[in-house]
Amino acid sequence: MEKITRISNELRDWIIQTLKSGVNPESIVAAMVKKGFDQAFAYSIILRIVTNQSIQTVNSNQSPYMYESTAIAKKGNIIKTSDREIKVLLKMDKPYITYLDNVLSTDECDQLIQLSKDRLQPSEIIDPVTGDKKSVPGRTSKGAYYRLNETNLITTIERRIMEITDHPIENGEGLQVLNYDIGEEYKAHFDYFPTNQIDMTKGGQRVATFLIYLNDVEAGGETIFSKVGLSIVPKKGTAVYFHYGNNHGQVDRLSLHSSIPVQEGEKWVSTKWIRQEMIYQ
Ligand SMILES: O=C(O)CCC(=O)C(=O)O
Numbered sequence: 125m126e127k128i129t130r131i132s133n134e135l136r137d138w139i140i141q142t143l144k145s146g147v148n149p150e151s152i153v154a155a156m157v158k159k160g161f162d163q164a165f166a167y168s169i170i171l172r173i174v175t176n177q178s179i180q181t182v183n184s185n186q187s188p189y190m191y192e193s194t195a196i197a198k199k200g201n202i203i204k205t206s207d208r209e210i211k212v213l214l215k216m217d218k219p220y221i222t223y224l225d226n227v228l229s230t231d232e233c234d235q236l237i238q239l240s241k242d243r244l245q246p247s248e249i250i251d252p253v254t255g256d257k258k259s260v261p262g263r264t265s266k267g268a269y270y271r272l273n274e275t276n277l278i279t280t281i282e283r284r285i286m287e288i289t290d291h292p293i294e295n296g297e298g299l300q301v302l303n304y305d306i307g308e309e310y311k312a313h314f315d316y317f318p319t320n321q322i323d324m325t326k327g328g329q330r331v332a333t334f335l336i337y338l339n340d341v342e343a344g345g346e347t348i349f350s351k352v353g354l355s356i357v358p359k360k361g362t363a364v365y366f367h368y369g370n371n372h373g374q375v376d377r378l379s380l381h382s383s384i385p386v387q388e389g390e391k392w393v394s395t396k397w398i399r400q401e402m403i404y405q
């Protein structure tokens with residue numbers, strides 16, 4: 125493959141923006157090499173940009189988060205997809221949250237639970253230092269993970285999420301299903317990555333989450349946005365969409381959230397984390 129040795133203004137602006145958001149130069153070089161750039165050339169370009177722009181690569185997230193309009197906000201109170209009408213139940217601006225009714229049918233929820241029962245594993249996170257998967261004390265649920273388009277049901281759900289949010293399917297991580305028994309919870313956390321963990325070769329930062337409730341929970345199990353005092357009660361087939369990453373590479377700390385312990389019954393949800401760029405190319 126012939127290596128690319130020139131860059132466009134667009135790419136230059138992208139590099140500046142990405143550096144400002146705190147992504148390390150090595151990740152940017154890796155992303156450029158994947159796109160066909162010569163590695164030494166990529167390093168030299170970044171060095172030249174940093175020297176000219178006096179870019180600070182660490183503290184951009186300390187400036188106030190700038191809210192940007194989202195595609196879903198422009199769609200009115202009834203969102204029509206190719207196979208469904210979805211009603212907006214609640215909207216919040218800061219942090220940006222939308223609660224939606226009728227996203228999955230009862231049957232689709234039951235099918236996804238059934239499909240996941242055999243696959244459940246203790247939930248894990250990616251260790252920020254080693255990059256390995258590891259279990260975490262604050263997260264006691266069990267999870268199942270799906271590849272994009274793994275089954276017809278998964279494809280239907282992924283397409284619907286795309287039609288509702290306008291985020292391309294390729295920007296989404298594989299669907300995850302979580303199951304919480306009595307007492308199980310997911311302690312307060314952000315869904316976005318710390319800046320030293322953003323991998324530009326894998327779609328970069330997470331910018332939004334689409335969380336679907338697959339069953340009703342008798343008591344407990346709410347999703348809590350503690351900084352704004354909001355509590356979402358799980359209702360089968362509904363979904364909450366929250367958006368926390370803007371085009372300037374900032375992330376919204378008001379998006380802190382948790383799943384409080386289930387007190388009665390059990391809880392099933394499905395999460396789609398959405399990245400700023402395509403993960404799969
Ligand atoms: O189960 C919930 O309500 C929250 C799940 C969650 O925060 C996540 O999957 O990132």
Ligand SMILES: [Fe+2]
Binds near residue numbers: 313314315333
């Ligand atoms: Fe989360």
